[in-house]
């Protein structure tokens with residue numbers, strides 16, 4: 001290991017290299033897991049018109065004026081072909097009782113909407129019942145970022161329901177409190 005990695009210690013810990021090894025990758029993921037986030041499901045339509053949704057924790061605010069949000073979309077997922085510029089989608093911010101929704105929309109190859117109560121938002125985009133907030137968006141831009149693309153959404157309409165949130169921390173989904 002390079003000397004610069006072992007010289008500095010913070011609270012007894014040496015710095016870790018996130019690159020090029022299974023251990024480095026795991027350390028990187030674990031350190032990212034210290035950053036607690038909320039949990040969202042991005043809903044929309046695939047190019048052939050089917051409804052789809054994916055669980056996403058990389059959501060964040062980008063701009064207040066104009067109203068923009070962003071998140072990252074994995075290259076490997078089945079939804080990579082969705083979310084092209086100009087297409088509508090919705091951010092469903094999950095509430096504390098919706099751990100089952102987060103797990104359902106993170107799975108591959110199941111009919112994700114079966115038994116899920118929804119209402120049709122703008123352009124018919126499904127809004128999942130019971131969420132704590134909704135942002136209805138159009139894809140403003142997409143930028144490459146390693147093994148993900150950054151998706152920028154322009155918010156057209158929002159609902160702030162105000163329920164307690166579901167959280168994601170250290171790799172686990174937890175209700176607030």
Ligand SMILES: Cc1cc2nc3c(=O)[nH]c(=O)nc-3n(C[C@H](O)[C@H](O)[C@H](O)COP(=O)(O)O)c2cc1C
Pocket residue numbers: 053054055056057058059071072073074075077078079080102105106107108109168
């Ligand atoms: C807690 C959690 C957070 C996730 N965050 C993201 C994310 O920010 N971006 C992403 O592309 N996938 C994320 N995923 C993975 C997707 O939910 C998953 O790959 C997707 O639902 C697979 O479905 P698809 O093949 O139909 O796209 C996350 C999964 C979990 C469990």
